[in-house]
Amino acid sequence: MTQNLLIKSALYFFAWFPLPILHGLGTCLGWCLSLTPCRTKRIAAANIALCWPELSTAQQRKLMRNSLAETGKTLFETGALWLRPGKQTLSLIKHVEGDEIVEQALTKGRGVILATPHLGAWEGAGLYCAARFNITCLYRPPRKSGLEQLVNTSRSRLGGRYVPANTQNIRLLYKTLRQGRAIAMLPDQEPHAGAGIFAPFFGTPAYSMVLLARMAARSNTPVIFVWCERLSWGRGYHLHFRETPDVTNPADTAAAVKATNRAVEDCVRECPEQYQWSYRRFRTRPAGEEPLY
Numbered sequence: 001m002t003q004n005l006l007i008k009s010a011l012y013f014f015a016w017f018p019l020p021i022l023h024g025l026g027t028c029l030g031w032c033l034s035l036t037p038c039r040t041k042r043i044a045a046a047n048i049a050l051c052w053p054e055l056s057t058a059q060q061r062k063l064m065r066n067s068l069a070e071t072g073k074t075l076f077e078t079g080a081l082w083l084r085p086g087k088q089t090l091s092l093i094k095h096v097e098g099d100e101i102v103e104q105a106l107t108k109g110r111g112v113i114l115a116t117p118h119l120g121a122w123e124g125a126g127l128y129c130a131a132r133f134n135i136t137c138l139y140r141p142p143r144k145s146g147l148e149q150l151v152n153t154s155r156s157r158l159g160g161r162y163v164p165a166n167t168q169n170i171r172l173l174y175k176t177l178r179q180g181r182a183i184a185m186l187p188d189q190e191p192h193a194g195a196g197i198f199a200p201f202f203g204t205p206a207y208s209m210v211l212l213a214r215m216a217a218r219s220n221t222p223v224i225f226v227w228c229e230r231l232s233w234g235r236g237y238h239l240h241f242r243e244t245p246d247v248t249n250p251a252d253t254a255a256a257v258k259a260t261n262r263a264v265e266d267c268v269r270e271c272p273e274q275y276q277w278s279y280r281r282f283r284t285r286p287a288g289e290e291p292l293y
Helices: 002-014 019-034 039-051 057-083 086-090 100-106 122-133 145-156 167-178 211-219 253-270
Strands: 093-097 112-115 136-139 161-164 182-185 196-201 204-209 223-230 237-243
Touching (some): 019 057, 086 122, 100 237, 112 211, 122 223, 136 167, 145 161, 161 167, 167 182, 204 211, 237 253
Parallel strands (some): 112 182
């Protein structure tokens, strides 16, 4: 209870700080993490070494340090994205590139799947898509149940519908697509046991969801990737939309999952320091392999 209260108080306290200050505080936090032998740093360093072997040790260390700074920005900007009035929150998005492809896809009546990787300010991407396209999105309930109402209210206040990930709500997603509407999901989140297959991610097998590929194939629905890039010095955000036709492959789920991971890679290469390298993306290993973390 006390932890939940502290988290809520911090979110409300920082919600009205100017974005440059929030991102500056996040950068300072990230630099502190990079100097501390903490779990977050160890995971980020391990992932970067695995995914960017072509970089020198010094370059990997720099990417890790910059990535942790972006992780700090994620923490400090959350209050501003969740708790400010809708128009003020959306005004932080200074550029939008490619959203017309979503509009064009929706006119065909087959719905659209918006795939939002853990890249940049993904909460900002979700809020924009909720307001613009009235998305329906699955979510995993937060570990701290006392925060669930705040999270759901904040994410859905501009429109859209957020529902817990379960069998009933997966059926709801299919129904939403049949109605010609938009849904959203995180394509790079490790699924539960039995709900994924291994596919390369930056050259390393990663346990990857099949839901997105199967849903796209069964509904004959286009998949459009969206990510919200942070601009330097707290100047706001640049929202990107990109179509990925290879992900819709009704004949071969494994090929579609590989294409999904390649599409995530392509997005990450646009701004690699803004990817959440501290996420245990390779936690589940193929049989016989040693744990990576």
